[in-house]
Amino acid sequence: MKQITDFKLIQKQDFGRSVLLRLRSEQPLPDMVPGQFVQVRVDGSPSTYLRRPISIHDVDFQRNEVSLLVQQVGEGTRHLAQAGEGDLINMVLPLGNGFSMPEKTDKVLLVGGGIGIAPLYYFAKVLLGKGIRPTLLLGGKSQTDLIRLEDYQQFGETFVTTEDGSLGEKGFVTMHSIWQKHSFDKIYVCGPKPMMRAVAKLVAEKDVWCEVSLENLMACGLGACLCCVEDTVDGNVCVCKEGPVFNTRRLKW
């Protein structure tokens, strides 16, 4: 069941353009699966009218904690990143469908680009808990984009690309040598749309099962306003409700 809850910011970690917010609720958390998101109300920013959809980076059900990795892209997220420890942050959660769970025997690859690595943290953690050790392929413009890299590495073998070559292989995630060396049963992708399209094209050639997490502009986050639609084989569907995770076969990419 979805809820509207005030969370207290209990820890903020600065990563330059992004911040990691650890938020605690006084109530028990509802069930939340990897790939779902929250709608955050941004208080005290006159130019920010709507909530901001942010993916769930991590959950600790024992402590009623949700972590968000927030990249400052506009006025709303900039304001959110300025919140101080102890501040209350109102969220509607959990929203969207989340990633589908792979079979225990599946070879799983998680591909993240830029801030798109955020939801893969919780996903990799849950997978490992189910005895599935994923392979991770994380890309960024530069090494500073690869936030918490050491923490990601604990979940599985992790490969890296950067556009400037400052870490890992130089180039985009689709250019990494891993694609030649390994094959996977299930591939999950979150990142900028051009990057996800490129991965989708690559996996279509190999005929591999693949899910991508979209981030179309949203208003309600509940499937009511029909603003965030993606054109699919079933027509225009709400990314907030039927997504944000879609099988690439369903998309008209």
Add this chain to the structure above:
Amino acid sequence: MTIDLGRGLVLRNPVMTASGTFGYGEEYTDFVDLSQLGGIIVKGTTLHPREGNPYPRMAETPSGMLNCVGLQNKGVQYFIDTIYPRIKDFDTNVLLNLSGSCLDDYVKGAEMVDALDKIPAIELNVSCPNVKQGGMAFGVTTTGISQVVSEVRKVYHKHLMVKLSPNVTNIAEIALAAEAASADSVSLINTLMGMAIDAERRKPKLSVITGGLSGACVKPVALRMVWQVAKAVKIPVVGLGGISNATDAVEFMLAGASAIEIGTANFIDPAVSVKVAEGMKDYCKRHGVEKVSELVGALITA
């Protein structure tokens, strides 16, 4: 807190949710006890299915937003077969917002909805700014509105509410035409036509360039129009446009609205509608108002 809008449409309290902002009500049941609302007005529906406009359909603006959804819906028959059975037993008034691109579509759609026992009223949408043919075309001239309302009236026997466009020179004139054509009530305002540009990319922010503006920023315009229309017509006026809290709602009642709708505010606080209903009750208690209907047009101007 009861409000009687006439021809069988009686609201438990003056608060309804605006079409296009509350889905079919189902999207909000985790947050809202629907029995605490006067009514919900479900998504704009047309006789034939519509895919709506391409993405992007939304742009945030200062204290508001623009949308150009373009009436995406699966048509009246789909509503009757699939959605109506799921929502007909909601413990509140469920109104259908009906739109069309030609006169015949409005009439056929209204005829089909007339047969649905649990839909006590239609909100006739003659004011959608995002659909090229029809929609708003009927709502911006007195002859257009007379025609569509009187033709629908012939086949629709329950409460007929007509949703008016603010994109006109004289909204009172349009409201009078709707009244003369036997509308039971008018609701206003639909969204204001607007536009947003991304200067860096030199591109419009919306796929079809223009869209409808809603949210807190439109409230003063809406309030003024409700005031003008309420003075002009004898049928009840339903006020909407930027209502975000109980004080806003009371202001619309004082300006002459018999009931109100909450729209874009549902996106910011999914539970806002019930909070407004509770807040209005508190206002009445605080001001010694026994019946909420006493507030209608009770603005003191002298």
